[in-house]
Amino acid sequence: MGRTNRSRKRRDKMNLIKKARYEAKELIRLKRTLGIMETDEGTGDHNTMESLKEIATVKTGKELKKERRTKEEEELRYEMEEAREKGQNVTIVNEKTGKTHIYNTKTLKDQHGSYPPWFKPKKTAKRMRKKAHAQKKNFKQAWTVTNVPL
Numbered sequence: 001m002g003r004t005n006r007s008r009k010r011r012d013k014m015n016l017i018k019k020a021r022y023e024a025k026e027l028i029r030l031k032r033t034l035g036i037m038e039t040d041e042g043t044g045d046h047n048t049m050e051s052l053k054e055i056a057t058v059k060t061g062k063e064l065k066k067e068r069r070t071k072e073e074e075e076l077r078y079e080m081e082e083a084r085e086k087g088q089n090v091t092i093v094n095e096k097t098g099k100t101h102i103y104n105t106k107t108l109k110d111q112h113g114s115y116p117p118w119f120k121p122k123k124t125a126k127r128m129r130k131k132a133h134a135q136k137k138n139f140k141q142a143w144t145v146t147n148v149p150l
Contacts, residue, residue: 079134082106 036051052058087106094101101110108115115124 076134076137079130 034052034055036055085106087104090103090105092101092103093099101116103110103116108119110116
């Protein structure tokens with residue numbers, strides 16, 4: 001049988017009240033641990049924020065998102081620069097068979113396009129996914145519907 005929404009709504013309402021109460025207690029506990037508030041008195045928000053700025057850096061959610069976004073953009077830019085660089089060719093001779101392989105340091109492929117025997121397929125797939133993601137993220141459409149001549 002299905003559950004009734006009536007009890008669920010009541011439970012959600014009670015949980016909201018409980019959450020608000022616990023948030024207030026948690027804030028007081030945090031202030032005590034930081035040494036801002038010694039007793040329960042003096043819960044003035046203005047004085048608290050000033051003293052909090054002396055102890056720790058206060059950032060809003062928007063600032064944190066912006067920092068994260070810029071960090072991701074830097075990583076993508078680095079990956080794209082890495083993609084533009086051409087690797088060096090290194091010649092390796094197999095001791096058992098005596099065959100020579102010319103490996104590229106960037107792609108890690110030899111002259112036949114195959115990876116060395118010690119290279120793991122999972123690692124290859126991971127590199128290819130990261131590379132594809134970076135290219136897709138940096139893709140800019142050259143034309144749009146507004147630019148197409150009639």
